[in-house]
Amino acid sequence: xxxxxxxxxxxxxxxxxxxxxxxxxxxxxxxxxxxxxxxxxxxxxxxxxxxxxxxxxxxxxxxxxxxxxxxxxxxxxxxxxxxxxxxxxxxxxxxxxxxxxxxxxxxxxx
Numbered sequence: 001x002x003x004x005x006x007x008x009x010x011x012x013x014x015x016x017x018x019x020x021x022x023x024x025x026x027x028x029x030x031x032x033x034x035x036x037x038x039x040x041x042x043x044x045x046x047x048x049x050x051x052x053x054x055x056x057x058x059x060x061x062x063x064x065x066x067x068x069x070x071x072x073x074x075x076x077x078x079x080x081x082x083x084x085x086x087x088x089x090x091x092x093x094x095x096x097x098x099x100x101x102x103x104x105x106x107x108x109x110x
Contacts, residue, residue: 050063050064051100051102052075053098054098056097060104061089063088063089072100078095079097081096083095
């Protein structure tokens with residue numbers, strides 16, 4: 001029986017490295033990936049804003065999820081190159097590279 005050889009070992013290490021960079025392990029006490037980090041906009045609205053950023057999109061995209069949506073499902077839509085039909089982020093056609101971010105509190109205007 002032959003020894004696996006260096007190519008198999010290198011391929012296995014490359015696969016592990018790729019897996020580690022694509023889905024980092026969650027920190028203890030941290031929210032799960034894709035979880036909404038924002039707080040509800042008001043006491044009456046239990047669904048929080050979702051805020052997303054993308055280097056190819058100017059500014060932060062804020063979305064109020066409908067009753068059948070979550071921040072994770074909206075993020076999945078924005079990162080799917082085949083998705084179309086929703087008007088998130090000013091009806092942007094930018095797909096891929098979106099990240100969920102904590103929403104900044106809006107400044108109160110006089």
